[in-house]
Amino acid sequence: MRSHYCGEITEALVEQDVTFCGWVHRRRDHGGVIFLDIRDRDGIVQVVFDPDIPESFNTADAVRSEYVVSITGKVRNRPEGTVNPNMKTGQIEVLGKQIQLLSKAETPAFPLDEYSDVGEDVRLKYRYLDLRRPEMQRNLVFRSKVNHLVRNYLEQNGFLDIETPILTRATPEGARDYLVPSRTHEGQFFALPQSPQLFKQLLMVSGMDRYYQIAKCFRDEDLRADRQPEFTQIDLEASFVDEEDIMGLTEGMIQHIFKTLKDVDLGTFPRMSFAEAQERFGSDKPDLRIPLELVDVGDLMAEVEFKVFSAPAKDPKGRVAALKVPKGSELTRKQIDDYTKFVGIYGAKGLAYIKVNDKADLENGLQSPIVKFLPENVRQAILDRTAAENGDLIFFGADQTKVVNEALGALRVKLGEDLNLYTAEWAPLWVVDFPMFEELDGGKLTALHHPFTQPSTDVTALKDSPVEALSRAYDMVLNGVELGGGSIRIHDTDMQKQVFEVLGIGEEEAKEKFGFLLDALQFGAPPHGGLAFGLDRLIMLMVGASSIREVIAFPKTQTAACPMTQAPGTVSQAQLRELNIRLREKAKSE
Ligand code: ASP
Numbered sequence: 001m002r003s004h005y006c007g008e009i010t011e012a013l014v015e016q017d018v019t020f021c022g023w024v025h026r027r028r029d030h031g032g033v034i035f036l037d038i039r040d041r042d043g044i045v046q047v048v049f050d051p052d053i054p055e056s057f058n059t060a061d062a063v064r065s066e067y068v069v070s071i072t073g074k075v076r077n078r079p080e081g082t083v084n085p086n087m088k089t090g091q092i093e094v095l096g097k098q099i100q101l102l103s104k105a106e107t108p109a110f111p112l113d114e115y116s117d118v119g120e121d122v123r124l125k126y127r128y129l130d131l132r133r134p135e136m137q138r139n140l141v142f143r144s145k146v147n148h149l150v151r152n153y154l155e156q157n158g159f160l161d162i163e164t165p166i167l168t169r170a171t172p173e174g175a176r177d178y179l180v181p182s183r184t185h186e187g188q189f190f191a192l193p194q195s196p197q198l199f200k201q202l203l204m205v206s207g208m209d210r211y212y213q214i215a216k217c218f219r220d221e222d223l224r225a226d227r228q229p230e231f232t233q234i235d236l237e238a239s240f241v242d243e244e245d246i247m248g249l250t251e252g253m254i255q256h257i258f259k260t261l262k263d264v265d266l267g268t269f270p271r272m273s274f275a276e277a278q279e280r281f282g283s284d285k286p287d288l289r290i291p292l293e294l295v296d297v298g299d300l301m302a303e304v305e306f307k308v309f310s311a312p313a314k315d316p317k318g319r320v321a322a323l324k325v326p327k328g329s330e331l332t333r334k335q336i337d338d339y340t341k342f343v344g345i346y347g348a349k350g351l352a353y354i355k356v357n358d359k360a361d362l363e364n365g366l367q368s369p370i371v372k373f374l375p376e377n378v379r380q381a382i383l384d385r386t387a388a389e390n391g392d393l394i395f396f397g398a399d400q401t402k403v404v405n406e407a408l409g410a411l412r413v414k415l416g417e418d419l420n421l422y423t424a425e426w427a428p429l430w431v432v433d434f435p436m437f438e439e440l441d442g443g444k445l446t447a448l449h450h451p452f453t454q455p456s457t458d459v460t461a462l463k464d465s466p467v468e469a470l471s472r473a474y475d476m477v478l479n480g481v482e483l484g485g486g487s488i489r490i491h492d493t494d495m496q497k498q499v500f501e502v503l504g505i506g507e508e509e510a511k512e513k514f515g516f517l518l519d520a521l522q523f524g525a526p527p528h529g530g531l532a533f534g535l536d537r538l539i540m541l542m543v544g545a546s547s548i549r550e551v552i553a554f555p556k557t558q559t560a561a562c563p564m565t566q567a568p569g570t571v572s573q574a575q576l577r578e579l580n581i582r583l584r585e586k587a588k589s590e
Contacts, residue, residue, distance in 0.1 A: 001070060007043020011091045013075040018094065020045065021070045021102070023132065024063050025113070034060040036096070038071060041137055046078075046093040047071055059099045066105035066112070066132075072098045120549070125563040127554055139551045143539045146257055147214055150234055153253045159210040159236060164199035166216070170513060171197050172450040175219035178229070181579040192218035195532060198517050200237035201452065201489055204528040205520045212236040214535065220560075226547050228536065229560045234484070237530030243488055246529050247430060247474055250484065254428070254476070254538075262542065266428050269476070273433040282321075282409025284434070287480025288427035290416030294321040294397075294408050300381050301398070306373035308350070312398045319401040323408050324386040325415055328393025329355040329367075342414060343397070348407035352396040356388045370396075413480055428478045436462070436469040437502065444504065449473040451499050452517070453487040454529075459498045466502040474531070483538055486531025493521050 003019045022040035029035075034049040034057065049060035063069060073094040084090030109126045110118040112133050123130040130136060151161065167190040170177050177191035193199075195217045203211045215235045221227060238246065251269050258264040270288075277286050280293045298320040301309040312318030325331070331339075340351040358365030362376045371379065386394055395411065397404035416422060436455045437445040447453065449471060455462050456470040473487035490496045496518060500510045510518060536548040549555040556562055576582065
């Protein structure tokens with residue numbers, strides 16, 4: 001039907017006849033001459049119809065926005081002064097000879113080139129129109145290219161693309177499952193996989209050696225900020241490897257994708273322990289583009305006459321930390337109040353600060369509601385430790401360590417954003433040496449990654465002091481976003497049993513949930529490990545989108561629904577009966 005895509009029609013084709021198809025992006029009537037901008041996936045080309053060929057002219061005159069047409073014409077240089085250097089096809093235009101109307105269109109619900117104030121619900125309801133916007137087309141084209149590079153890279157490294165089931169049982173990632181009732185097994189349910197974790201481990205036991213999959217994962221979580229109930233992972237697993245192998249391979253893959261698609265050299269990724277990341281940045285996914293760091297001052301505060309500081313300073317589970325903001329004394333009262341509210345989200349009860357007006361004058365040079373509680377030697381020590389200069393501001397967090405880290409960690413990122421403190425465009429790193437377990441309120445332990453992660457210690461050490469145990473897990477972080485995470489797995493049943501014991505998972509429960517994996521481990525499991533990347537997040541970062549919804553063709557809303565298909569929806573009584581399901585009265589009447 002066509003000789004060229006719209007975006008391919010450039011100076012190289014001047015004087016040639018071309019045929020192309022697409023949507024009418026814009027129509028302008030310039031006193032007896034009709035201009036049409038025709039758009040397809042590849043770009044936009046300008047066509048001119050003059051009245052010489054009346055039939056074509058009349059059709060061109062009659063078309064409206066988003067009509068679908070096929071046009072044949074001759075490519076010519078644009079008249080001087082009308083060249084558009086910002087367009088790929090901006091040097092030329094097509095003198096239209098024939099135009100065929102292929103499809104009419106209703107007026108779209110929103111203009112396709114001015115989308116800034118269109119509500120997301122409307123965009124998602126008419127997603128097929130929204131996806132016509134050049135920006136969305138670029139995002140999906142980019143995504144396709146990343147997928148292609150990933151497949152090539154992994155295939156070249158000996159990985160096999162193997163699909164794993166969608167109708168399965170609960171997996172160990174710890175979120176709520178999406179359930180699917182079984183018709184043939186009354187009262188029983190499938191779970192949609194939260195990840196292919198168990199199957200990829202089984203594939204290693206099967207001797208597949210290297211597996212990958214661009215896999216859909218399902219997690220029924222309350223949708224915080226930027227999550228989707230179904231999302232995509234680049235999932236991989238390999239046998240006879242250690243963490244160096246997996247980290248080296250996947251670092252190479254991300255470097256390769258950035259180099260190929262963005263001409264960016266990410267360089268070698270630095271590594272940082274979980275403990276160091278928490279201490280310096282209050283986070284296990286530090287954004288290293290921002291130069292601000294948390295500095296411990298607990299030892300200075302233990303004896304001060306200010307309970308807010310001295311109590312957490314003396315508490316083994318408490319922390320007092322400072323965060324210096326260079327030139328921060330320019331912050332207004334209102335800004336500081338807003339930051340105080342902001343840290344409140346993370347449970348911080350306040351946000352103490354000192355403005356350093358004159359560091360040589362310890363008595364009057366420090367402006368702060370709390371400085372009166374601090375003796376001069378402590379004031380001096382704070383200035384020294386934070387290397388504060390005149391004009392700087394120092395924030396303080398004092399609370400349980402977790403609260404201080406989360407609050408100051410988030411504040412650090414917010415300040416970086418608000419004050420544009422970035423020192424680099426891209427800052428990747430590996431976070432390693434995670435604790436094996438995390439203590440929940442009430443003292444119960446939960447696996448920080450998942451229970452199949454290999455501890456760095458042996459069975460006895462794990463049994464004796466589980467809280468101290470580190471794991472062989474690793475996370476790849478880019479610009480403060482966790483791009484992917486994985487680990488070397490347990491391949492020995494004694495260790496697996498011990499981990500379950502620490503987690504309080506009894507033999508029965510383990511058998512019931514993961515029995516097939518435990519069985520498999522007894523039949524000759526190779527040492528193995530892997531990692532999974534969040535594909536949506538990776539694409540989002542690379543195209544500079546504000547949300548993963550901008551890089552998913554048909555995403556769900558924040559309430560996990562689809563305004564276009566109206567999913568989820570009700571089903572007929574007959575369908576429910578087949579599944580042996582009766583809805584409770586309340587749900588029915590809602
Ligand atoms: N299955 C893990 C996850 O989804 C990743 C991995 O350990 O490979 O977080």
